[in-house]
Amino acid sequence: MSKFRPLAAFDQSGAAPYTLLPFRFTRLDRDRYVASNMAGEYAVLDRTTVEALVKHQLASDTNAYRDLASRHFLIDADSSVGRDLLALKVRTRLSRLSEFTGLHIFVVTLRCEHSCPYCQVSRQSMDTEAFDMTLNTANRALDLVFRSPAPHLKIEFQGGESLLNFPLIRHIIVRAKKINAAQGDRPLQFVIATNLALIDDEMLAFAKEHDILISTSLDGPADLHNCNRPRPGRDSYERTIAGIEKARRVLGHDRVGALMTTTKESLRQPRAIIDEYIRQGFDSIFLRPLSPYGFAVKTKSYAAYDVSSWLAFYFKGLSYIIELNRQGQRFVESYAAIILSKILTPFSSGYVDLGSPAGIGIGAVVYNYNGAVYASDEARMLAEMHDETFKLGDVHTASYEDIFLSDRLLDPLEESVALSVPMCSDCAFEPYCGADPVFHHATQGDYVGRKPTSAFCQRNMAIFRHLIRLMEDDPEVRLIFRSWASRG
Amino acid sequence: MDTPSAVVTFDASLFSEETIKKAAYTFAAAASVDIRRSGVEWVCAFRFLRPMKPEDIHETVESFRIEVLDQDLRERVAAETRETRNSILAVAFSRTGLQRSE
Numbered sequence: 001m002s003k004f005r006p007l008a009a010f011d012q013s014g015a016a017p018y019t020l021l022p023f024r025f026t027r028l029d030r031d032r033y034v035a036s037n038m039a040g041e042y043a044v045l046d047r048t049t050v051e052a053l054v055k056h057q058l059a060s061d062t063n064a065y066r067d068l069a070s071r072h073f074l075i076d077a078d079s080s081v082g083r084d085l086l087a088l089k090v091r092t093r094l095s096r097l098s099e100f101t102g103l104h105i106f107v108v109t110l111r112c113e114h115s116c117p118y119c120q121v122s123r124q125s126m127d128t129e130a131f132d133m134t135l136n137t138a139n140r141a142l143d144l145v146f147r148s149p150a151p152h153l154k155i156e157f158q159g160g161e162s163l164l165n166f167p168l169i170r171h172i173i174v175r176a177k178k179i180n181a182a183q184g185d186r187p188l189q190f191v192i193a194t195n196l197a198l199i200d201d202e203m204l205a206f207a208k209e210h211d212i213l214i215s216t217s218l219d220g221p222a223d224l225h226n227c228n229r230p231r232p233g234r235d236s237y238e239r240t241i242a243g244i245e246k247a248r249r250v251l252g253h254d255r256v257g258a259l260m261t262t263t264k265e266s267l268r269q270p271r272a273i274i275d276e277y278i279r280q281g282f283d284s285i286f287l288r289p290l291s292p293y294g295f296a297v298k299t300k301s302y303a304a305y306d307v308s309s310w311l312a313f314y315f316k317g318l319s320y321i322i323e324l325n326r327q328g329q330r331f332v333e334s335y336a337a338i339i340l341s342k343i344l345t346p347f348s349s350g351y352v353d354l355g356s357p358a359g360i361g362i363g364a365v366v367y368n369y370n371g372a373v374y375a376s377d378e379a380r381m382l383a384e385m386h387d388e389t390f391k392l393g394d395v396h397t398a399s400y401e402d403i404f405l406s407d408r409l410l411d412p413l414e415e416s417v418a419l420s421v422p423m424c425s426d427c428a429f430e431p432y433c434g435a436d437p438v439f440h441h442a443t444q445g446d447y448v449g450r451k452p453t454s455a456f457c458q459r460n461m462a463i464f465r466h467l468i469r470l471m472e473d474d475p476e477v478r479l480i481f482r483s484w485a486s487r488g
Numbered sequence: 489m490d491t492p493s494a495v496v497t498f499d500a501s502l503f504s505e506e507t508i509k510k511a512a513y514t515f516a517a518a519a520s521v522d523i524r525r526s527g528v529e530w531v532c533a534f535r536f537l538r539p540m541k542p543e544d545i546h547e548t549v550e551s552f553r554i555e556v557l558d559q560d561l562r563e564r565v566a567a568e569t570r571e572t573r574n575s576i577l578a579v580a581f582s583r584t585g586l587q588r589s590e
Contacts, residue, residue: 027558
């Protein structure tokens, strides 16, 4: 037998024998396609290249061939290890699934002193203590939290206005730390979601002692914020800003985060909203649309703008933020950062809305003030609209197994996995996207939804395309996005 | 007013039923598509859900033709990579503890 391969084996001029690895492709724009493999690595190709690749006609001496081999779209005699590497990357991407529920949300009260028309949780008036979580309910919920096998636990307090039931927050934190210490001290983090209007020195001292993060709401400049978030005295903005400053002084600058919600009034002022965040010393903003739950539906706030209006707002805001980065101002749009981390790194962010399998129950779970357990924050918002589809049980009567093996959780999880959903299963953006059965149930009446008419699909497909186009067309944007991806 | 319509045909020896159905589904936001086999052809009758200009109808029909070609390629990729895909998923889940023998 010859020691050497025949000359023909070194002929790189024609199509080489190669094997395809699993990949999907979707139109990016008129002339280009995005192809992605199972680990989410992507390539932008013209149609001729896609066709040549699939028909085994791609010449091995082309850049496209080398690029696709290095990104595990094909393997040949020189790159057969690609299959194993791809499997490892897919495993890394899915590893979060085995960690199970890390985020546990306690709705300590539904009471709130604000009366925001877009409220998605259907808050109750100040004097109705029937909407406060009791000590007994909190203790039962805590027992469930510590049954979770998650290596890291995060307990988040929400409302209404969570600080209206501060004594219970104090009790839960002290008790959680005690249980955790007895169990071997897993990393345990606490977040209080609050409008900050009621925060005082005693609360801040407690937050400092227990290393608590604060998450507040800031919708933009004073006029917009106060219009969106009415309260007695019409001083929501002033109280929020004062609260942010006060909390930062005690807890540290980076211990206070803020979230905004887009209303119809927000749509014409993305720059002013972003400028407000910069003025207040934040280094990121999460440009969020309204969700179809609670008062947002009742007051028609949700229906006040459509997907394309929100996308126009989002793209204008993103463009402005990119411009700021070009000028040396480091500032991040958080939703883009979450998506970019999925596109540009092998890691999964754990962001519940962009999980497939969906993040409901297995990424986050909600213990409502009355003891009801819901599969996500959106699920409890839906329940306040008298739709209990995603109620998994009650802390007083259900065991951990009853709740997490409930058909009410497993059915939507199983049915909505994007890998096997019509359209999603062929979509190149599937590795970056999510299933969101709660949204699809709320808007289309089933867990899967009809993707051609799904607002979730329209919004996210447009964002994926936009982000990839920006990266492909401008190397400087690609560098900026790479730095964002590490924060997603 | 009648909603606009259009008819597109494909050689049934070149394209599978699955391919035609998948392509039609992606257009569900714009039109309902009635698919029939007529001899050696697939006949796809579009009924658009909203009034459209003739040039927009033409563009949609052309997009549909390309989508059918794309779906055909996707079908080939799926068939060729099915085993690899399953083995990669098996490796990916092998240490998660999510699969346990009874």
